[in-house]
Amino acid sequence: MxxxxxxxxxxxxxxxxxTSISKVLNADLRKIEEVKKRNRFFIFISGGYSALRGKCSKIKPINFSLDSYDLIFLGTPVWASRPTPAINTFISKADLAKKKVILFATMGSSGGEKATKIVTEKIKAKKGKAIASFIVKTYRVKEEDIIKRGEEIAEEFIRKKGKN
Ligand SMILES: Cc1cc2nc3c(=O)[nH]c(=O)nc-3n(C[C@H](O)[C@H](O)[C@H](O)COP(=O)(O)O)c2cc1C
Structure with missing residues (x-):
């Protein structure tokens, strides 16, 4: 797989x-990038508002194919309790039919449930299978603990796969 x-x-x-999930699983890693750099002074207004409205943003060309993958871990920050505009765009462009998708969302402290629910619906609409989701709190969490949480997510996946 x-x-x-x-x-x-x-x-x-x-x-x-x-990065830590991909290291543990020896999986390929790809970053989605927006065309326009977001200004950090306005991000809560512009980014938060776009996310709240379920908008898409312009992303750099996706120069990889999903064809050869059976399983996709899909990660987004939580913005205004929603997925980010860049991830909305990625999902809208991606062929997710029959793909198993595991979501991971990072958030300051709240809104992850709502965001992952929205992404799950979007994946379903694209005929993909959202099989699990993980929400990671990041506010005042040390970098090393965030990395550890990523490793735990990957290890949990390996354990569950072993049981099936
Ligand atoms: C525009 C914007 C909106 C945000 N909205 C929320 C939110 O609704 N709930 C929350 O807990 N954190 C919120 N955050 C915090 C981020 O979700 C959190 O810091 C996340 O881990 C950042 O991920 P990143 O470093 O990969 O961008 C928001 C951050 C930004 C920039």
């Missing part, structure tokens, strides 16, 4: 989780 970890990260926390 070939596994891909694909994520968007604005301030690096979701990236920490994505």
């Amino acid at each position: 070939k596994t891909l970890v694909v994520y968007y990260s604005w301030s690096g926390k979701t990236e920490l989780i994505a």
